[in-house]
Amino acid sequence: MENIISISGNAKYSITLDPGVWIFDDRRVDLDSFFNTNTAQVDELDEYTKSISKHWDREIMEGAVFPPTLKTEKKFEKEKVLTGTFGIPLKPFLQNAEPDKSAETLTIVSDDGEEHVPLSEARSFILGFSLKGKPLREDGPVHVYFGDGRNKDNPIKRVRAFIIK
Template identity: 40%
Template sequence: MIVPITGKVSYSITLDPTVWIFDDRKILLEDAFIENERKNESNEWAKLGQRWDKEVGEEKPRTDSNHNISKREGEKILKNSYVIPIKEFVNKAEIHEDAKTAVLLTENNKEVELAIDELTNGYVQFALKGKPLKEDGPIYFLYRDGSNKENPIKHVKKIVIR
């Protein structure tokens, strides 16, 4: 149930989608593409805010740390389908400047080639109705625009940067 990111990266890393169910960065599958539209609309305001913070010299406190969840939240988590943006994980691997493509290795070593931007701007689905994707996972890949929401790339077992 782990997914390595290897190839033209400074750090080969291993993703463990089984722990993302309790990650604050997860997004409800049905909200992922709506949230993306909202982010695009507010992107200009966010840039202005970042510029202001830089000018003032103060950084905002981190809000991405995980917190304890209530029983009610836990029950809700175990009933929904979730995605998580892959960008932060890919950024931690530090893709080399000469890398051209990303390859998703799937079932039977089938290769699905993507542009680096398509990968970094995409989502990975790791839970369906609160359960890990054991039969056709460990993760699915979804394009940021939602164009393959009904037919995601399934059985993603490894990501190779070329």
């Protein structure tokens, strides 16, 4: 249970997070390149439309033949998962907790103390959960990165809970 993190406090729901299953989540981001690229706000509907269009174009160009590139793409994805450094946005979890309208602060509780951050800024947090394909056992279960990357070299470590105040 030491890898479980909770979001609680001034919210409609308390949420329990298990970073061990995030490797299978489509919302994961590659932390090796995330802070190095220009991360504009992503419109999920637009991204979905682009991926469907890409698939449709592939069907038209290649037909029903199973192209060998799909096998290599799957192998590459598997390699990436086994060796990559990943994080996941905190925003969807905060939305699911449904903070009260009066909530203004998110407190990050870690073994090193507490850090208070405006809730508006916390929505851009990225929770790092994997380093080179391995879970963060020594100083985890997650590392908290600010969305703008200002602490990418020194994230908040040993996080135990998030409290909405």
